[in-house]
Amino acid sequence: MKHKKQIDIFIEGVKRYFDHLTFEEELLEIGAPYLVRNSERLGLDYTGAISITGDSKGYVFFSSTSPLLKYILLGHGASNFSEEYLGDIVGEIANTISGNARSHMGAEFHISPPKVIVGEINKYNMNLNSRSYVLPIRWRRNSAQLIVSLEENEQLL
Amino acid sequence: MLKQLFGKYRFLVISIALFLIFDIGVLVLNIYTSGKIAEQTELINLAGRQRTLTQQMSKATQYIRAQKLQQWVYQSGLAELRDQFDVFGATIKAFNEGGQTTSAETGAIVSVAKVETPEGRAILAEATTLWRGFEQAISPLMIDVLITDEEIEPASEFIAANNLKLFDQMNRLTEHFTHESEKQTTFLRMAQIGGITLATINFFVILFHFLKQLRGRDRRLEIKQHESDQILDTINEGVFLVDENLSIGGQHSRHLEEVFDTKRVSGRRLSRFLSAYFPEKIVKTALEYTRLYFQSHINPDLIADVNPLKRVKATVAQSSGEVFEKYLDFSFAPLRQENDKRAILVSVNDVTDSILLEEQEEKNEDQVERQLALFSQILPINPDDLEVFIDECLSGFEQLNQTLKNNKNVTDNYDQTLARMFRETHKLKGSASALSFSWISNQLHDFESSIEGLQKQGERKILRGQDLLTLTIQLRQMYESIETVSDLGDRLKAYGIKHIAAQAANALDVSNEKQPVENKRWFGLRDFAEGIAKEENVAVDVSLRGFSEALEPHIGETLYPIAVQLIRNSIAHGVESRKTRQCLRKPNSGQISLSISHDSLGNYRFVYEDDGRGFDYDGIRASLAARGVMSKSSAAKLSKNELVQNAFRDNLSTREGVDQNAGRGVGLSLVWEQVKLLEGNLKIRSVENEFTQFIVDFSMSEEPKEPLISRHVA
Numbered sequence: 001m002k003h004k005k006q007i008d009i010f011i012e013g014v015k016r017y018f019d020h021l022t023f024e025e026e027l028l029e030i031g032a033p034y035l036v037r038n039s040e041r042l043g044l045d046y047t048g049a050i051s052i053t054g055d056s057k058g059y060v061f062f063s064s065t066s067p068l069l070k071y072i073l074l075g076h077g078a079s080n081f082s083e084e085y086l087g088d089i090v091g092e093i094a095n096t097i098s099g100n101a102r103s104h105m106g107a108e109f110h111i112s113p114p115k116v117i118v119g120e121i122n123k124y125n126m127n128l129n130s131r132s133y134v135l136p137i138r139w140r141r142n143s144a145q146l147i148v149s150l151e152e153n154e155q156l157l
Numbered sequence: 158m159l160k161q162l163f164g165k166y167r168f169l170v171i172s173i174a175l176f177l178i179f180d181i182g183v184l185v186l187n188i189y190t191s192g193k194i195a196e197q198t199e200l201i202n203l204a205g206r207q208r209t210l211t212q213q214m215s216k217a218t219q220y221i222r223a224q225k226l227q228q229w230v231y232q233s234g235l236a237e238l239r240d241q242f243d244v245f246g247a248t249i250k251a252f253n254e255g256g257q258t259t260s261a262e263t264g265a266i267v268s269v270a271k272v273e274t275p276e277g278r279a280i281l282a283e284a285t286t287l288w289r290g291f292e293q294a295i296s297p298l299m300i301d302v303l304i305t306d307e308e309i310e311p312a313s314e315f316i317a318a319n320n321l322k323l324f325d326q327m328n329r330l331t332e333h334f335t336h337e338s339e340k341q342t343t344f345l346r347m348a349q350i351g352g353i354t355l356a357t358i359n360f361f362v363i364l365f366h367f368l369k370q371l372r373g374r375d376r377r378l379e380i381k382q383h384e385s386d387q388i389l390d391t392i393n394e395g396v397f398l399v400d401e402n403l404s405i406g407g408q409h410s411r412h413l414e415e416v417f418d419t420k421r422v423s424g425r426r427l428s429r430f431l432s433a434y435f436p437e438k439i440v441k442t443a444l445e446y447t448r449l450y451f452q453s454h455i456n457p458d459l460i461a462d463v464n465p466l467k468r469v470k471a472t473v474a475q476s477s478g479e480v481f482e483k484y485l486d487f488s489f490a491p492l493r494q495e496n497d498k499r500a501i502l503v504s505v506n507d508v509t510d511s512i513l514l515e516e517q518e519e520k521n522e523d524q525v526e527r528q529l530a531l532f533s534q535i536l537p538i539n540p541d542d543l544e545v546f547i548d549e550c551l552s553g554f555e556q557l558n559q560t561l562k563n564n565k566n567v568t569d570n571y572d573q574t575l576a577r578m579f580r581e582t583h584k585l586k587g588s589a590s591a592l593s594f595s596w597i598s599n600q601l602h603d604f605e606s607s608i609e610g611l612q613k614q615g616e617r618k619i620l621r622g623q624d625l626l627t628l629t630i631q632l633r634q635m636y637e638s639i640e641t642v643s644d645l646g647d648r649l650k651a652y653g654i655k656h657i658a659a660q661a662a663n664a665l666d667v668s669n670e671k672q673p674v675e676n677k678r679w680f681g682l683r684d685f686a687e688g689i690a691k692e693e694n695v696a697v698d699v700s701l702r703g704f705s706e707a708l709e710p711h712i713g714e715t716l717y718p719i720a721v722q723l724i725r726n727s728i729a730h731g732v733e734s735r736k737t738r739q740c741l742r743k744p745n746s747g748q749i750s751l752s753i754s755h756d757s758l759g760n761y762r763f764v765y766e767d768d769g770r771g772f773d774y775d776g777i778r779a780s781l782a783a784r785g786v787m788s789k790s791s792a793a794k795l796s797k798n799e800l801v802q803n804a805f806r807d808n809l810s811t812r813e814g815v816d817q818n819a820g821r822g823v824g825l826s827l828v829w830e831q832v833k834l835l836e837g838n839l840k841i842r843s844v845e846n847e848f849t850q851f852i853v854d855f856s857m858s859e860e861p862k863e864p865l866i867s868r869h870v871a
Contacts, residue, residue, distance in 0.1 A: 004627060053481070
């Protein structure tokens with residue numbers, strides 16, 4: 001259940017961002033997590049990606065639809081919804097996840113700075129035969145996903 | 158030092174010494190010749206004066222002769238003549254013997270060296286002879302102020318006759334001296350040219366020699382530089398120097414840049430450089446350890462023995478943002494530089510591959526052990542059954558995942574989701590148990606336990622999506638497990654290994670029934686039942702009828718879980734112990750029969766029957782009350798028919814405690830779900846202590862039908 005501990009930390013990072021944003025944690029809803037084959041399409045409109053190296057290796061993506069990001073930008077008082085601005089927001093959320101993970105996971109893990117991906121996630125470095133966890137997120141009726149793609153360093157068998 | 162000078166720099170010293178000798182020689186010669194020229198000039202002047210004096214003496218004699226009558230007049234001429242006579246005489250004497258005379262220019266006394274040249278001496282000899290005649294002729298005029306005719310006449314005549322001769326000889330002497338002077342000058346010039354030429358040649362020899370040496374040295378340096386560059390470029394080790402200030406030197410191997418994926422190495426502080434790749438603790442250790450090498454009193458071999466920087470883990474972030482873990486070995490070698498300063502040669506080796514290989518080997522050993530254990534479970538399973546089971550699992554897991562995914566609305570009530578998942582899992586667990594595949598059935602059992610835990614949690618609070626994460630993680634593990642099984646199955650097939658059961662069956666040929674490939678696993682239910690019976694400490698005989706014909710896959714896949722669940726139920730709840738059965742005059746082994754039949758219209762009947770104790774109505778009542786479905790009194794009022802219907806509720810079990818075979822209370826509920834899949838009717842007949850019978854009627858015709866459950870309780 002190592003993954004559970006790690007995913008809980010990532011969820012906490014997401015919550016921390018939205019908590020800070022709205023002061024209303026209850027507004028953020030996380031649905032039942034499910035699995036997606038890495039060979040299938042991953043990611044919504046904009047994705048903030050961080051890579052993790054340590055006992056578990058892999059990627060954590062915060063992927064969001066444009067409306068959710070626009071909603072956040074509106075909250076910031078912005079009127080410019082350009083691709084760059086929307087990308088900045090997912091990057092910021094991924095950065096919060098990364099920062100939270102860094103403080104909880106310790107020196108055994110190395111967590112990279114976030115990268116922003118527009119559109120489908122490039123799975124160049126991912127094991128296409130494996131499966132990623134998808135945690136559906138809803139915030140003010142807009143959807144996003146926390147996608148966690150972890151590979152154990154030790155094999156199942 | 159001298160040895161060094163005359164060794165390495167001998168050529169230079171000799172060259173410079175020669176240069177100085179040439180220069181000094183020319184200088185000395187110059188000084189000497191200049192002196193000679195000055196002397197010669199003096200002689201020329203003196204000879205020139207002698208020439209003039211011959212004329213002046215002639216003139217004075219003529220004057221005295223002309224004025225002889227006027228004594229007071231010729232006195233001045235006489236005085237001049239006497240001076241001229243003295244000067245001439247003294248000078249010619251000096252020429253002949255060396256001595257003093259007055260300078261022609263300044264009138265001062267000058268020393269004159271004896272004329273030594275043969276030509277000069279010959280001229281002087283002639284002139285001296287002639288001069289003696291002059292002396293004889295003039296000397297009477299030197300005595301008194303009064304000159305007589307006897308004195309002046311012969312003198313005047315002699316001088317008139319010889320003065321030109323003497324003049325000519327003095328002229329020749331002057332020319333001789335001039336010639337000698339020119340010879341001196343020419344010699345000096347030649348000597349100067351010779352000296353300067355030699356000095357110049359020497360200078361160019363030195364110049365070319367040094368240019369050659371410099372060029373040779375530069376070339377050697379270039380070759381050395383090129384060689385060291387080549388070594389640093391090709392060496393398969395990260396190498397760099399660290400000085401006493403713990404700063405990295407200017408040169409390093411190219412491999413170092415590859416190891417740390419950076420070009421920023423030279424001149425950096427070691428601490429800052431390492432901090433980018435290692436945790437603070439390791440950086441501190443590295444710095445403390447490096448400092449030890451600069452302490453002269455500690456033996457370097459001793460320090461090397463305690464090197465803590467072996468197999469240290471570095472985190473290297475590439476420019477692409479990707480992060481790699483590397484295992485590195487550091488080694489240190491102290492160096493003493495030319496200026497007597499100390500430096501440390503640090504070598505870095507990337508040992509990631511060998512460490513990963515070691516880890517992989519360890520893992521492989523574990524893996525081989527686990528694989529062997531798994532092989533021992535897979536080998537007895539008929540490969541066709543295994544294939545069907547793998548497909549069933551993959552499809553079942555897909556359904557479980559889909560069930561999770563379908564909860565679009567995060568505020569969903571998860572009760573139904575969990576119940577659906579439980580049934581699916583239970584069905585799969587049944588199939589796994591039927592194959593005695595404990596590795597998978599245990600995982601499914603754990604998954605069931607997790608679902609049950611969440612269901613209980615759901616009774617206390619509203620479940621949120623995040624709470625189901627445990628299930629998703631377990632589901633992923635089960636996916637991986639079944640994929641591993643599939644992989645092993647394929648490998649077994651590839652190696653042509655037949656399963657043990659198949660071999661055993663072929664060898665003994667115990668059954669005369671011809672079993673179609675598709676139905677083989679139905680006959681495997683006998684082993685499954687015997688396995689459970691052993692665990693429950695009872696005995697059973699399973700008979701199958703109608704399975705010699707191939708079943709349609711959909712029918713087989715739907716009925717099989719029903720059979721599995723009912724066999725579980727019969728053995729866990731129905732079949733009595735041998736002792737009880739004897740009291741009831743039943744056969745020692747519980748009799749379980751399964752049959753399938755159909756008519757020409759595609760109407761099927763599946764009948765399952767056991768000769769056990771029948772439904773435990775009191776147990777159902779107690780369970781209903783315990784689970785809070787209804788009060789005890791309400792439960793007490795329920796008819797047997799109603800009780801049987803309630804037995805099909807989720808999570809209702811009459812068994813205390815949970816094990817692999819029963820207790821979840823999901824078996825009958827699953828049976829009903831499967832019947833619904835077939836759109837069939839379920840009839841149940843049960844006589845206490847006699848039998849329980851389940852009849853599933855379904856049709857494969859296209860006519861619409863409604864699933865129905867009916868109970869017949871005797």
